[in-house]
Amino acid sequence: MATAVADEAAAPESSLSDAVVVRFAGDSGDGMQLTGGQFTLSTALAGNDLATFPDFPAEIRAPQGTLFGVSAFQINFGSSEITTAGDAPDVLVAMNPAALKTNVPQLKPGGLIIADEGEFNDRNLAKAKYDANPLEDGSLAKWQLLKLNISQATMDAVKPFGLGNKEALRCKNMWTLGLALWMFDRDRQPLIEWLKAKFAKDPNLADANIAALNAGHAFGETAELSGPLKQHHVAPAPVAPGLYRTLTGAEAIALGLVAGAQLARLPMFFGGYPITPASAILHHLSRLKEYDVTTFQAEDEIAAICSAIGASYGGSLGVTSSSGPGIALKGEAMGLAIMTELPLVIVNSQRGGPSTGLPTKTEQSDLYQAVYGRNGDAPMPVIAARSPGDAFECAIEACRIATQYMTPVMLLTDGYIANAAEPWKVPDLTAYEAFPVEFLTEVPEGGFKPYGRDEKLARPWVKPGTPGLLHRIGGIEKEVDTGHLNYQPANHQAMTDLRKAKIDGVKVPDQIVELGAEGGKLAVVGWGSTYGPIHQAVRRKRAEGADVSHIHIRHIWPLPANLGALLKSYDRVIVPEMNTGQLKTVLRDQYLVDAKPVNKVSGQPFRIAEIEAAIEEALG
Amino acid sequence: MNEMTTIARTTTLKDWETDQEVRWCPGCGDYAILKAVQRTLPDIGAVPENTVFISGIGCSSRFPYYVESYGFHTIHGRAPAFATGLKLANPDLDVWIITGDGDGLSIGGNHTMHVIRRNLDCQIMLFNNEIYGLTKGQYSPTSRVGTNSPSTPFGSIDRPAQPCAFALGAGARFVARGFDVSKELPNVLKAAHAHKGAAFIEIFQNCIVYNKDVFEDFAAPKGAEDRQLWLKHGEPMLFAKGTRGITLDHAALTLKVVDVVDGDWQAAGVIVHDVTNRSVAHMLVEMRFGEFPMALGVLYDDPRPTFEADVWRQNEAAAAGKTADLQGLLKKGQTWTVKEGGPDL
Numbered sequence: 001m002a003t004a005v006a007d008e009a010a011a012p013e014s015s016l017s018d019a020v021v022v023r024f025a026g027d028s029g030d031g032m033q034l035t036g037g038q039f040t041l042s043t044a045l046a047g048n049d050l051a052t053f054p055d056f057p058a059e060i061r062a063p064q065g066t067l068f069g070v071s072a073f074q075i076n077f078g079s080s081e082i083t084t085a086g087d088a089p090d091v092l093v094a095m096n097p098a099a100l101k102t103n104v105p106q107l108k109p110g111g112l113i114i115a116d117e118g119e120f121n122d123r124n125l126a127k128a129k130y131d132a133n134p135l136e137d138g139s140l141a142k143w144q145l146l147k148l149n150i151s152q153a154t155m156d157a158v159k160p161f162g163l164g165n166k167e168a169l170r171c172k173n174m175w176t177l178g179l180a181l182w183m184f185d186r187d188r189q190p191l192i193e194w195l196k197a198k199f200a201k202d203p204n205l206a207d208a209n210i211a212a213l214n215a216g217h218a219f220g221e222t223a224e225l226s227g228p229l230k231q232h233h234v235a236p237a238p239v240a241p242g243l244y245r246t247l248t249g250a251e252a253i254a255l256g257l258v259a260g261a262q263l264a265r266l267p268m269f270f271g272g273y274p275i276t277p278a279s280a281i282l283h284h285l286s287r288l289k290e291y292d293v294t295t296f297q298a299e300d301e302i303a304a305i306c307s308a309i310g311a312s313y314g315g316s317l318g319v320t321s322s323s324g325p326g327i328a329l330k331g332e333a334m335g336l337a338i339m340t341e342l343p344l345v346i347v348n349s350q351r352g353g354p355s356t357g358l359p360t361k362t363e364q365s366d367l368y369q370a371v372y373g374r375n376g377d378a379p380m381p382v383i384a385a386r387s388p389g390d391a392f393e394c395a396i397e398a399c400r401i402a403t404q405y406m407t408p409v410m411l412l413t414d415g416y417i418a419n420a421a422e423p424w425k426v427p428d429l430t431a432y433e434a435f436p437v438e439f440l441t442e443v444p445e446g447g448f449k450p451y452g453r454d455e456k457l458a459r460p461w462v463k464p465g466t467p468g469l470l471h472r473i474g475g476i477e478k479e480v481d482t483g484h485l486n487y488q489p490a491n492h493q494a495m496t497d498l499r500k501a502k503i504d505g506v507k508v509p510d511q512i513v514e515l516g517a518e519g520g521k522l523a524v525v526g527w528g529s530t531y532g533p534i535h536q537a538v539r540r541k542r543a544e545g546a547d548v549s550h551i552h553i554r555h556i557w558p559l560p561a562n563l564g565a566l567l568k569s570y571d572r573v574i575v576p577e578m579n580t581g582q583l584k585t586v587l588r589d590q591y592l593v594d595a596k597p598v599n600k601v602s603g604q605p606f607r608i609a610e611i612e613a614a615i616e617e618a619l620g
Numbered sequence: 621m622n623e624m625t626t627i628a629r630t631t632t633l634k635d636w637e638t639d640q641e642v643r644w645c646p647g648c649g650d651y652a653i654l655k656a657v658q659r660t661l662p663d664i665g666a667v668p669e670n671t672v673f674i675s676g677i678g679c680s681s682r683f684p685y686y687v688e689s690y691g692f693h694t695i696h697g698r699a700p701a702f703a704t705g706l707k708l709a710n711p712d713l714d715v716w717i718i719t720g721d722g723d724g725l726s727i728g729g730n731h732t733m734h735v736i737r738r739n740l741d742c743q744i745m746l747f748n749n750e751i752y753g754l755t756k757g758q759y760s761p762t763s764r765v766g767t768n769s770p771s772t773p774f775g776s777i778d779r780p781a782q783p784c785a786f787a788l789g790a791g792a793r794f795v796a797r798g799f800d801v802s803k804e805l806p807n808v809l810k811a812a813h814a815h816k817g818a819a820f821i822e823i824f825q826n827c828i829v830y831n832k833d834v835f836e837d838f839a840a841p842k843g844a845e846d847r848q849l850w851l852k853h854g855e856p857m858l859f860a861k862g863t864r865g866i867t868l869d870h871a872a873l874t875l876k877v878v879d880v881v882d883g884d885w886q887a888a889g890v891i892v893h894d895v896t897n898r899s900v901a902h903m904l905v906e907m908r909f910g911e912f913p914m915a916l917g918v919l920y921d922d923p924r925p926t927f928e929a930d931v932w933r934q935n936e937a938a939a940a941g942k943t944a945d946l947q948g949l950l951k952k953g954q955t956w957t958v959k960e961g962g963p964d965l
Contacts, residue, residue, distance in 0.1 A: 045956055190954060236958075245955045259946060269709055290939035291946065294708050294931065299734040303701035306694065306731075310674075310705025313692060314713070318705065336695050426950045464690035464706070464713055467669045472638070472685050474693025475677075484640065485685065 019078025021086030025103040026095030028071045031173035036073025042186045043077045044246045047236025050077035053085030054419045058359045065127040070102045079235035083532035087607040097128035112144045118151030157215035161208040171212035178216025185233045247424035249388040249417035250280030256395025258291045261317045264403045265436040267292040269311030270319045271304040276359045277415040278349040281321045301326035305333040312342045315463035321347035338378045340473045341459045343402035350414040352603050361603030362416035365579035370410045379503035382557040384412040386531035389424045406458040416529045450483035457502035511560035516549025519569035527553045537611035564591040574618045631662045638688045649800030649825035656805040671714045674699045676723040679754045680747035683718040697728020700735035711928040715742040721762040736790040738927040739817045749827035757830035784905040787820040795920040799824035811918045838914040851917040856890040859913045865890030895921040
């Protein structure tokens with residue numbers, strides 16, 4: 001979602017003139033993610049608001065043509081505010097039978113199928129488990145079908161460049177993209193520039209791809225008069241003035257962490273271990289050396305967090321990132337960071353679980369793990385990002401809390417946010433208030449107490465290398481003030497109480513109501529990446545006159561101070577989550593409100609219609 | 621790198637003692653190792669505030685509480701990972717990792733391997749008592765086959781790991797051995813400290829409660845001459861008062877013990893110890909005690925560039941000529957401006 005000029009009364013998303021959902025689907029080797037990414041860029045440049053949903057298999061190169069090897073990229077774009085990747089596609093581009101079979105059920109009735117009939121041969125049909133060719137047997141009658149031999153058209157277009165068969169066919173995605181650009185009246189030039197830059201070392205390949213792109217575009221122009229293919233113009237969305245770019249969640253977190261470290265006036269250390277879908281953060285940061293960022297690919301998840309704690313101990317801002325299984329491995333070290341009261345930011349890009357679960361699919365099922373998932377009474381602040389753009393703000397907030405309160409902080413995002421792109425209004429960094437860290441460098445009045453506390457209950461941060469402040473820290477219970485080992489019952493009670501009071505006292509902004517009134521019949525309470533579908537569903541229902549409000553919680557722990565009273569001002573509360581009811585449990589526990597769960601754990605984001613149905617049911 | 625104003629000053633053993641009561645069992649070998657370290661630190665000109673002891677979990681890992689420097693008692697097996705983050709954040713610190721046979725070779729074996737192969741500039745002191753002491757005496761990865769313990773009442777079955785062979789296999793550029801009460805231990809520690817890079821020191825340590833005197837066969841003062849081979853660079857590998865030595869069996873390509881007659885070690889073919897000879901180092905760490913004396917001292921020492929220095933060098937090279945313009949970075953890539961009333965492409 002862009003920084004939108006939110007107009008509550010605006011028409012809902014998804015009428016074709018106003019907003020369009022296009023889904024590109026093909027084999028994992030067909031370059032669908034790249035096609036989608038470039039189409040996204042051209043959409044952004046055309047001034048539409050947009051949201052995307054990359055949906056790809058866990059296998060890197062699944063066997064060609066198979067159902068489980070299908071990779072898809074969905075984009076929703078329009079001339080009004082877009083907050084989701086769209087419920088049902090208006091247009092499906094299917095590069096082979098498997099892509100058609102797995103994606104066509106979601107296509108809107110009457111929607112357009114563009115299929116590469118060159119790939120609908122017996123072999124591929126068998127792999128997709130089709131008994132008959134669906135392009136020929138009338139089984140697609142409820143949709144508009146456009147059969148094109150994209151493979152052959154691509155081969156013809158790139159013939160002058162003398163590529164081998166395999167290489168030539170790789171240009172298929174550019175032919176398809178050319179056609180899509182024509183369909184939505186887009187400028188090809190930025191893409192041509194991009195291809196030239198991408199294939200700078202092989203100008204022949206660049207020219208071949210450009211030829212394929214142009215051929216696809218030309219096909220649209222000449223074919224316009226016949227059949228279902230028509231050109232649509234989607235007007236630019238009325239968004240707030242300013243400079244925009246597209247941004248994925250992984251980029252946003254990387255940039256937000258750099259900004260957070262700068263606002264804290266600290267060098268950043270990032271310890272990571274490759275894991276889907278969190279690795280992209282490590283990749284982005286590893287290129288930012290000039291921003292005083294050191295990245296370290298550790299031998300495992302445990303070493304990744306331990307090295308980050310070691311760096312924090314040394315006076316850097318330690319950061320680590322992973323996904324559920326890796327976060328589980330980091331649990332013991334988080335306890336140490338809590339015990340030694342060192343700043344640390346832990347990013348969890350959630351995915352479907354338990355265990356390896358659904359590595360490339362999205363879920364929000366690590367909330368319990370974030371809030372409760374450590375041995376001992378181990379309180380830790382938890383923040384959840386709602387969108388790629390919001391992830392930038394949340395990363396800064398995580399750095400602020402970590403350094404101001406001397407505590408590890410968990411930042412929750414998910415596979416959907418990490419991979420999805422949205423237009424982002426580039427913020428003005430001078431508008432952010434700095435929170436410079438002050439290390440203790442000499443013995444204060446009254447003597448040095450390694451576990452002495454300021455008014456926020458934070459202990460002093462002393463870098464090794466500082467004369468006169470030698471001390472030892474560790475995971476054994478600390479004596480109040482001195483930090484010496486102490487197993488005494490009263491001391492453990494006091495230290496446990498102190499650790500809890502410190503985190504309970506973390507200042508977080510009061511909860512606002514995103515949409516609707518404070519108080520009323522129904523509150524829909526969400527967190528994280530469900531923001532889009534909840535927001536649209538509440539907007540539509542309010543446009544129909546329903547008394548429903550949207551509350552979206554960023555600070556999962558500690559919760560905003562006003563949240564209890566706010567929730568109690570509604571007759572009913574429902575909590576849509578991509579888990580079996582985790583925030584719901586926390587809200588019930590904290591406020592004794594009768595929050596009702598609305599759950600989905602299919603690895604796919606909520607559809608707007610699903611939330612609308614839940615609202616209808618709750619309102620009775 | 622952080623600028624640290626290091627004022628050269630001399631310290632004494634007392635300066636390295638903390639006010640904390642030492643809580644090891646009376647008679648534990650750890651006391652002797654602690655004293656050896658506290659004796660070594662003044663000799664090497666260590667500066668307390670620039671010195672950091674990092675440990676995992678186990679009896680040995682209580683060590684940092686007893687040294688008046690900076691110290692971090694971390695979690696089981698992970699001390700090398702904390703040390704890596706710390707050294708990358710501040711390469712000027714002098715970092716000592718304290719670990720044990722369970723901490724460093726069982727739960728933390730992975731980190732021990734990687735800190736060594738990366739060649740982080742630090743001293744890794746592995747206290748090997750061949751037993752889990754703090755958890756009350758279970759057999760450890762270095763326990764000998766047949767060790768009776770609460771978890772192996774019929775004797776342990778698995779073959780033990782050899783710490784120095786493990787280190788060398790992981791790519792160590794410095795491998796040394798000593799034992800708790802040895803007078804030579806401070807010299808071994810000094811050599812380890814002088815080595816730039818990961819210096820691995822196996823220290824045999826007597827657990828008087830759960831594995832008493834398990835090293836007596838070579839560590840006992842009586843007959844030590846016959847059972848200890850103290851290696852010195854440039855000197856022949858002699859023991860038993862110069863009457864025996866180590867030579868190469870050229871046919872079998874293995875080491876063997878030879879008698880030295882009238883001190884003529886050259887005639888007996890005794891090898892001169894070259895700490896940079898990696899092939900011989902591999903053979904020395906594999907020498908089985910009994911058939912051979914216990915090889916002690918610096919077995920191997922051949923430095924290579926350190927991990928943290930290379931990381932800093934690469935960071936600086938990658939950052940050279942670039943300005944840290946974050947606002948500019950936010951605007952990177954294809955952007956567009958939306959003016960009042962619509963986009964301007």
